[in-house]
Structures are given as C-alpha cells and as structure tokens.
Amino acid sequence: MVLEAIRFKGETASGQNVTPASLEILDQLLLPHQTTFIPITTCQGAHSAIKKMQVRGAPAIAIVAALALATELSNEKQAGSLLKTARKQQDEIGRRLDYLKTSRPTAVNLSDAIGKLKKVVETAASEPDASPTTVVAAYLQAAEKMLEDDVADNKAIGEHGAQWIKKHTTAGVRRTSNPEQPLQVLTHCNTGSLATAGYGTALGVIRSLRSNGMLTHAYCSETRPYNQGSRLTAYELVHDEIPATLVTDSMAASLLQREGQDVAAIVVGADRVAANGDTANKIGTYSLAVLARHHGVKFLVAAPRTTIDLATPSGKEIVIEERAADEVTRIKGPRIDTDGKVLVEHFPATINIAATGIDVWNPAFDVTPASLIDGIVTECGVVEKVDGRFDFEHIFRK
Known part of the structure; x- marks a missing residue:
C-alpha cells in the first residue's frame, strides 16, 4: 500500500445536512520518527505549513494550497459567510x-495551479445565473479534480520512465534478456x-520498475541540509519494502564507480523545468548530473507537465x-537510549x-543544464532531445 500523505474529504450530504x-x-x-497528521482549515494554515516544509514537493505544495482554500470556502459556505x-x-x-503563491517561489506547479483555478472561478462568475455559491462550487470541483489528476x-x-529505462539503458537491456x-x-x-x-514522480519510476520485476535495488542520497532523502525517501522505501540503501551526498561518485553499469539511471524530480530543458531541483541535483555524465549513467528528470514552464526561457x-x-x-x-529506542519526551x-x-x-535548489539531461519523463511520455534541444510543444498539444 502506497503511503498516504494528504487526506482530503469533499463535502458530503446526508439529508438536509452538509458536512464541509x-x-x-x-x-x-x-518523519521518520513520528507519524502525525495535522488539520489544515485555512489559507494561512496552508501557507505556514508550506513555508515551514511540513509539506513539500512541488506537486504536493500545489495540491495542498488548492485544497486548503477549498476547505476554507466550504466551511464559509456552510456558515453562510x-x-x-x-x-x-x-x-x-x-x-x-x-497569497498562497507567496509561500514557495521556485516551484512552478503552485503558480500553474493558481492560474488554472483563477480561470475556473472567472468562468463561473461570468455565467448569467452566477452567485457566490456557484462560484465556490466550481472552485471546489476544480480543486478536487486536481487531486485526482495528480x-x-x-x-x-x-x-513511462520504467519502460524508457528498460529499453534505453545497459542494465535495462541486460535484465530484460536475463532476469x-x-x-x-x-x-x-x-x-x-x-x-x-x-505514488510519486521519480520515486514513482522506481515503484513502477519494482512492480514490473525490473528493479533489484534502489539508492537514495541523504539530501543535506534538510535530509529529505534520509528522512523521507528512505521512509517510503522501507514502507514499500523496496530493497534500498541510503548513501551520503558525498558518496555518489564512489557508488557509481563501484557499481558501474548495474546502475541504470539517476532519476530525480523537478521544481521547475525551463523551456529549454534546464531544470531546477533540490540542491545537489546538478552535481549528480555531472557525475552521471562522467560515468556513462543515464540522467532522467521525472515531472508532470505542470512543472514545465514554457514562459521561462532557461x-x-x-x-x-x-x-x-x-x-x-x-x-x-x-534522543535515543543505548538500545536505539526513541525517548519521546525529548x-x-x-x-x-x-x-x-x-x-x-x-540555496534550496540548483539548476541542472539541459545538456546533462537524457530525458524528461512526463505523464505523456519521455521527451528526449532532438538535435541537442528539448521541444515540449507536442506534449502540450496532447
């Protein structure tokens, strides 16, 4: 069972009563020491949670922001305000x-979601029989659909990423012919x-490889200074029972040197992909791309189309x-005792x-040049360079 990090319940009706x-x-x-869910009822609560990184990851930030406002509006509707x-x-x-847009400036998913939601409410407000209730209803429906679509x-x-690795990497071709x-x-x-x-983007590729019987082992870097890899990715890999090993950020070069072509690819996510394919992601991504090129390992960025910002040239x-x-x-x-048991009071x-x-x-992020990226995995397929350049126009036409 894939880990659940966002719990949202839409409005429910029972007779004349409606639950917000x-x-x-x-x-x-x-995480990974305590599993605690916190309620988000207002935009201020969502802004604070995003700013403090109680929730992080470009897609999740956009979804939580959208659903927080949906929750706030739903409660206001029930209160008649x-x-x-x-x-x-x-x-x-x-x-x-x-206001929500100001919580994290680098990730483009949030601004993309906000732009789409503004268009939804503008259209709803333009209807001949529009009312505050119909505008809010249109917003609620659009926000919930974003959750489902993600x-x-x-x-x-x-x-898509799993199939690309299977066909376009040395390890993928070898394992296909010899399990x-x-x-x-x-x-x-x-x-x-x-x-x-x-499910996830880059980690979703790992999950798909594992479910297809292709992945034998995953490695996750610690991702200093906030340790999202050691605290969060390791937590998910253990939760899903995927064979995996944690390495410090400085061990990546030695790992690639030792494992050679058994490492099929380095797969990362993205907070923003520019029109030319340059990719902003968590600090340390750029150095991994340089190492991948030196060692002949494929380097993939996995991100939905909402992360691709055609308005940003590079x-x-x-x-x-x-x-x-x-x-x-x-x-x-x-704090832990001599047996490794967590002392909760501390x-x-x-x-x-x-x-x-x-x-x-x-800096929270760095930018990896498009020249070091072999493919960008989207929900529409893997975009590869043609004549040394990425062209994303066709996936938006889809």
Missing part, C-alpha cells in the same frame, strides 16, 4: 490564491507520495530560494553541528 470539506496533511517535519455577489467572491478567491499523472510518469542481471537506480531528495498527491531566469542558516548549522531529531532535540559565527550559504 476537510483536509489533513502528514507533518513531514516529524460568503460574499454578496459572484464577482466579489471571485475577487476574494483570487486574493487568497495570490495521482493518475504520477502513475503514468512511473510507467538474473541486476538493475539499480539512484534518486535524490524526495519525490514520492510525500511530495505529490500519491535556467538563468529561475529564482532560487535561499533558506535559513540554521538548516545547515543545526540538526533536529529524537523529541525533537536540536543540536548545533557547526562553529558558532560561521557564515552560511544555503
């Missing part, structure tokens, strides 16, 4: 969406159920978020690991 929508998210700051006209309700929804898109991404041959994949950061509405125009210094100088986790503990007063540079 509700949203809960798995608090990723407490909607605005007086359809146009005023449209403007208010737009204002709240703009899961379906992730599964399609997983299957005794190994096929390994390395991934970075977290791109699974915790980063999406479910990676030079992508704004890179910089985060607090204490993410680098301190670590959080549970959770979480914060420990300083750097010299006090040292300056820190902490």
Whole structure:
C-alpha cells in the first residue's frame, strides 16, 4: 500500500445536512520518527505549513494550497459567510490564491495551479445565473479534480520512465534478456507520495520498475541540509519494502564507480523545468548530473507537465530560494537510549553541528543544464532531445 500523505474529504450530504470539506496533511517535519497528521482549515494554515516544509514537493505544495482554500470556502459556505455577489467572491478567491503563491517561489506547479483555478472561478462568475455559491462550487470541483489528476499523472510518469529505462539503458537491456542481471537506480531528495498527491514522480519510476520485476535495488542520497532523502525517501522505501540503501551526498561518485553499469539511471524530480530543458531541483541535483555524465549513467528528470514552464526561457531566469542558516548549522531529531529506542519526551532535540559565527550559504535548489539531461519523463511520455534541444510543444498539444 502506497503511503498516504494528504487526506482530503469533499463535502458530503446526508439529508438536509452538509458536512464541509476537510483536509489533513502528514507533518513531514516529524518523519521518520513520528507519524502525525495535522488539520489544515485555512489559507494561512496552508501557507505556514508550506513555508515551514511540513509539506513539500512541488506537486504536493500545489495540491495542498488548492485544497486548503477549498476547505476554507466550504466551511464559509456552510456558515453562510460568503460574499454578496459572484464577482466579489471571485475577487476574494483570487486574493487568497495570490497569497498562497507567496509561500514557495521556485516551484512552478503552485503558480500553474493558481492560474488554472483563477480561470475556473472567472468562468463561473461570468455565467448569467452566477452567485457566490456557484462560484465556490466550481472552485471546489476544480480543486478536487486536481487531486485526482495528480495521482493518475504520477502513475503514468512511473510507467513511462520504467519502460524508457528498460529499453534505453545497459542494465535495462541486460535484465530484460536475463532476469538474473541486476538493475539499480539512484534518486535524490524526495519525490514520492510525500511530495505529490500519491505514488510519486521519480520515486514513482522506481515503484513502477519494482512492480514490473525490473528493479533489484534502489539508492537514495541523504539530501543535506534538510535530509529529505534520509528522512523521507528512505521512509517510503522501507514502507514499500523496496530493497534500498541510503548513501551520503558525498558518496555518489564512489557508488557509481563501484557499481558501474548495474546502475541504470539517476532519476530525480523537478521544481521547475525551463523551456529549454534546464531544470531546477533540490540542491545537489546538478552535481549528480555531472557525475552521471562522467560515468556513462543515464540522467532522467521525472515531472508532470505542470512543472514545465514554457514562459521561462532557461535556467538563468529561475529564482532560487535561499533558506535559513540554521538548516545547515543545526540538526533536529529524537534522543535515543543505548538500545536505539526513541525517548519521546525529548523529541525533537536540536543540536548545533557547526562553529558558532560561521557564515552560511544555503540555496534550496540548483539548476541542472539541459545538456546533462537524457530525458524528461512526463505523464505523456519521455521527451528526449532532438538535435541537442528539448521541444515540449507536442506534449502540450496532447
């Protein structure tokens, strides 16, 4: 069973009574030591959860933002506190969406979702019989559909990526002809159920390879300084019982050198893909792409079409978020006894690991040039370079 990180219930009717929508998210700051769901009832709550990284991952951020506003509007409708006209309700929804957009600037999925939802409410408000209630109803339906579509898109991404690796990598071809041959994949950061509405993008490719009997072993990097790989991806791999090994970020080169062509590919996610294929992803992705090229390992980016930003010409125009210094100088986790048992009363503990007063540079993302990327896996298929260039126009026509 794939891990569930977003719990959303739409409005339900029983006779004359209507139960408002509700949203809960798995608090990723407490993973892997505690599994705690927290309710999100307002846009302010969602903004805070995204900013603090209680929820993270470009697709998940967009979904949680959309559903948080849906939950807030549903409760306001039941309380009879909607605005007086359809146009005023449209403007208010737009204002709240703009506020949610400020929570994380690098990921394009959020701004894409907000643009689509604004169009939905604008259309609803333009109807001859429009009312605040009909505008809100149109928003609720669109937000719920985003949740459903994201899961379906992730599964399609997983299957397309798995088939590409099977056909276009040395390890994939060898294992297809001889099931005794190994096929390994390395991934970075977290791109699974915790980063999406479910199943995952890059981790979805790993899940699909495993379900198809192709994957023999997965590797995940720790992803310093926030440790999404060691805390979250490792958590999902253990949950799904996928054979896997955690490595520190600095071990990747030695791993590729040791395993050789048994490593079929490095598969990562993306927070934004520029029109030329340059990709912004979690810090450390660029160095993995350089290592992959040196060792002859395929490098794939797995992301839905909503992550591809045709309005951004190249990676030079992508704004890179910089985060607090204490993410680098301190670590959080549970205290344990001599037997490794978590001492809950001391959770979480914060420990300083750097010299006090040292300056820190902490970019959350880096940009991998398109020249180092072999393919970008979308729900419509794998986009490869033609004459050295990526062209995404055809997948948007689909």
